[in-house]
Amino acid sequence: MTRSTASARPPGRPRSGVNAVVFAATLSTVNELGYAHATVDRIAAAAGVAKTTIYRRWPSKGALIVDCLLDAFGPMPQEGAGRAEFMSSAIHWIAAKISEPGVGDAFAGVFSDAVSDPALREVLSARLQDPYRLALQEALGEPENRVLFFIDVVVGTLLHRMGMTGEPMVDADVARLVEMVLPHFTDDADPA
């Protein structure tokens, strides 16, 4: 194929590689000022970039935050011998990620924006939740509705604690969460 269809480098000035800088500036700004006060203007200034450059790459602030979270989370580690170890490590992993500076605030903030914004909710569900949901479905062999319930419990609990107290959940409570969730997903073989 003679460099036929895609990825033949588009014409024009290439984009500068500042995505990582923008992501870092986003998290640090959210961490310093909170989600609502982390305006696009401030994020752009912190990144040393014009606001228009950000809107040239992301269609909305919500989309920027989602991409930033995707970059911050990265792939879910597929560790653990059995089901219990796997699920326990997954819960500890997401809890640790949400505890990182700015990540929990950004997550809770974009989540709340999505409540009133169906388009953003679609982005959040498809880009951020679905990859991990599919990985969990495959790794656990559980149907979609049970995996979605698992995500609701784990992420919902962690975000509620973050939103109500402003602080991430302490390790002891994360351990309690694991103890409560695991029996429900390892004892029986899909009773309902």
Place this chain on the structure above:
Amino acid sequence: MTRSTASARPPGRPRSGVNAVVFAATLSTVNELGYAHATVDRIAAAAGVAKTTIYRRWPSKGALIVDCLLDAFGPMPQEGAGRAEFMSSAIHWIAAKISEPGVGDAFAGVFSDAVSDPALREVLSARLQDPYRLALQEALGEPENRVLFFIDVVVGTLLHRMGMTGEPMVDADVARLVEMVLPHFTDDADPA
């Protein structure tokens, strides 16, 4: 005492009894337009009241929503013979309330606003969460941190489902939530 200190009816024109109308207008507007688009202007118009009247009674939109939710929730029913029945009825009660039109959206919306607003977070925690937390502590004889964990799990799960899907949690999943939470709070006697 000669009507000494408090509640002797303050001077001036008394406030008209439109709080209930404003609460109803708030929930219906949030239900129709979503939290972000339910502006104070629109809520006032729906209630047939001037916007300045609303800001004369509530210091912020968040405070209005919290009062509206307090009015919508009402006191938690203290039903159930044993611990299991009591906790089960409490979970079903809050799930049903969050399913009412506008209530879930308003709850998730004010919750998310609180992430970046410590003052609003304080209002939310003290006015909305604490009464139910204290009732649960007394009814269950559990320490504060365990009751807070219980609230994080139940409310967090319900709100996460609401935020991600836009729909309240179906009864079958609420039942699963009860099945998962109850053993963790009824089997052992405070191991940690």
Place this chain on the structure above:
DNA sequence: TTGGTATCGATACCTTTGGTAGCGAAACTA
């Protein structure tokens, strides 16, 4: 009846913020 007080609706206004438009300059290809 008169004065004091606080609420009412209405209007105008301020500030912040997400998002857009237009411009000249720069970077890259052909």
Place this chain on the structure above:
DNA sequence: TAGTTTCGCTACCAAAGGTATCGATACCAA
């Protein structure tokens, strides 16, 4: 050199939370 796209910059718009002001109104007390 021509063409294309991104860059930073400035100006701008619209929506929304919140405030200030003003005349009118409802209530109490003297």
